[in-house]
Amino acid sequence: MEQTIEYAHATGVLGSVWLLIAIPLVSAAVILLLGRRGAKFSHWLGTAAIGASFVLTLIYFFSLRDQPNRAVERNLWEFINVGNLKVDIGLLFDPLAAVFCLLITGVGFLIHLYAVGYMAHDERRHTFFGYFNLFAAAMLLLVLGNNYVMLYLGWEGVGLASYLLISFWYTRPAAATAGKKAFLMNRVGDAGLVIAIFTMFAYLGSTNYADVFNGVGGLSSTVVLLLGLLLLLGATGKSGQFPLQAWLPDAMEGPTPVSALIHAATMVTAGVYLIARSNAIFSANEVLQTVVVSVGALTLLIGCIIGAAKDDIKRVLAWSTVSQIGYMFLGVGLGGGAYALAIIHLLAHGFFKANMFLGAGSVMHGMKDQVNIRRFGGLWKLMPWTFATFTAGWLAIVGFPGFSGFFTKEPIIVAAFERDGWTAWLYGWAALLGAGLTAFYMTRLWVLTFLGPKRWTDDIEHPHESPPIMVGPLVLLAIGSAVAGGLMATPVAKWLEPPLPAEAHDLEPVMSHGVITALSLVLTFAGIGLGYLLFRRGTALAEQPAGVVVTAARRNLYADAFNEIVFEKPGIFLTRALVFLDNRGIDGAVNGLAAAVGGGSGRLRRLQTGFVRSYAMSMLTGALLVVAAFVAVQMGWLS
Secondary structure, eight states, X not given: OOOOOOOEXXXXXXXXXXXHHHHHHHHHHHHHXXXXXXXXXXXXXXXXXXXXXXXHHHHHHHHHTTSSSSOEEEEEXXXXXXXXXXXXXXXEESHHHHHHHHHHHHXXXXXXXXXXXXXXXXXXXXXXXXXXXXXXXXHHHHHHBSBHHHHHHHHHHHHHHHHHHHTTTTTSHHHHHHHHHHHHHHHHHHHHHHHHHHHHHHHHSOOBHHHHHHHGGGSOHHHHHHHHHHHHHHHHHHHTOTTSOTHHHHGGGSOHHHHHIIIIISGGGHHHHHHHHTHHHHTTXXXXXXXXXXXXXXXXXXXXXXXXXXXXXXXXXXXXXXXXXXHHHHXXXXXXXXXXXXXXXXXXXXXXXXXXXXXXXXXXXXXXXXXXXXXXXXXXXXXXXXXXHHHHHHHHHTTOTTSHHHHHHHHHXXXXXXXXXXXXXXXXXXXXXXXXXXXXXXXXXXXXHHSSSOOOOTTOOXXXXXXXXHHHHHHXXXXXXXXXXXXXXXXXXXXXXXXXXXOOOSSOOSSOHHHHHHHXXXXXXXXXXXXXXXXXXXXXXXXXXXXXXXXXXXXXXXXXXXXXXXXIHHHHHHHHHHHHHIIIXXXXXXXXXXXXXXXXOHHHHHHHHHHHHHHHHHHHHHHHHHHHHHHHHHHTTTO
């Protein structure tokens, strides 16, 4: 049955919802234009801007409750009007957008405040806060747009800001490389998203959410599947899910507040948002839902296995993010009421993951930027606030009873068993195994960092607690890690009912809820116990020889090697082939043109030749896509 979706026009207070994006965007512009001239106050301006957006979000959130259908849109001005394609600069504020805005601005404000202290001695702190505000503004545009083109503008803005922030310390080769890797791998996913938008216009004549969702029922199952797979490709890129997960751990080369913002409040949540917002598309095809569930289940296990073999404190947390986002993909893939479960886990994850990343930054601050957990130990006495707050995050992520993760992850595990046939056992046990592995490797991280004998090197004389401006956000995030999941579970599920499906699954789980929860707790406590027993006395200061599985995990399950062999080397071969062709014919034409206009310098020739090569590559890629589309149409594959 086709949906009929309509959004009321935003009036009154909600008519100014565009300020949520405008305030951090203007702040970013002011900070970046002033440069060093604003260095004395730029960090406070950037923090105040995101704080103001948070206050406004609260006002809009409570105002939305009084609206008849709790959804309003505001079309600001016309953006594109070419033929039948009409796109407005438009915003949609509904329950789904509201909870994301609260996460982005609320947790984002605490991360900004923490960064004031963390980046205090960096001479480019003003630039950092300009990029930070730009990041927040782009993410807000992504979740507030009322059509897929607006979402795409925010999507690309997030990609740009992430590149600038991951490679912020660009003089470090590892940081520069990580920024490029993130940017290029995300382009793969972005290509899927933009082709999906073209497909929407081709078959539905619009990119507006209401028009697309209302028209999904009239599409063939093949087109729905194609559209969903393209959207999923975009989501896997931004959220670091299989097969585009390799960039996310390398993003740890940026400053720690960047890691916290990417992993907790922005970027990696964008893929979950895209699938949740597009639930009308994904719910219309069972094969598509199975693909999403499979991606989530596989990725959550990949993250757990690799995380258990890492020694860099931030990379362990990064792989835990890959795994936890896998749980969210599992939820949105299951459909029905599980959409809301995934969003609730996303909100709770925002608290405890920001808490743990900032806690890791606090440890690094007191340990002269040391990141190897093999060389920590015994820090609980020297950093009591960091220890206490990090412990709250650890208990939350492992799903310890009473903490946030227990209330948000357990329902997803139960929902995974609510499938037909053997798939219930496959996905359900994948989720259960992930819970046990998470408890093990996160306990390993916690024990090696804070407990056991001290193992730090002689150059670190006096590890110390962080200043109050860094500890304060940690305390607030620790409180959220402890209580947010329990407080949010039921109210948020009801709040999200209009934009997300409210119906429960038709199938009963293959095991009772009580048995599933008991199994999850047994595996969780087993993981905690094993992690404590193995590492309570410390570990060797250097990596030891390992078996096949651990070696593969240390090498990220050879994902980078696979990408290099399958994608990078063929790309290099194609580029060299184009260079060969250039040298045979194109260079002569370019140089002749340059000489004719009086610009025959070597620099200009190199620029022109580089342009021609890029243009040739684009034309070749475009030609291949056109041929593929023509064949698909002629064969009737898209009918």
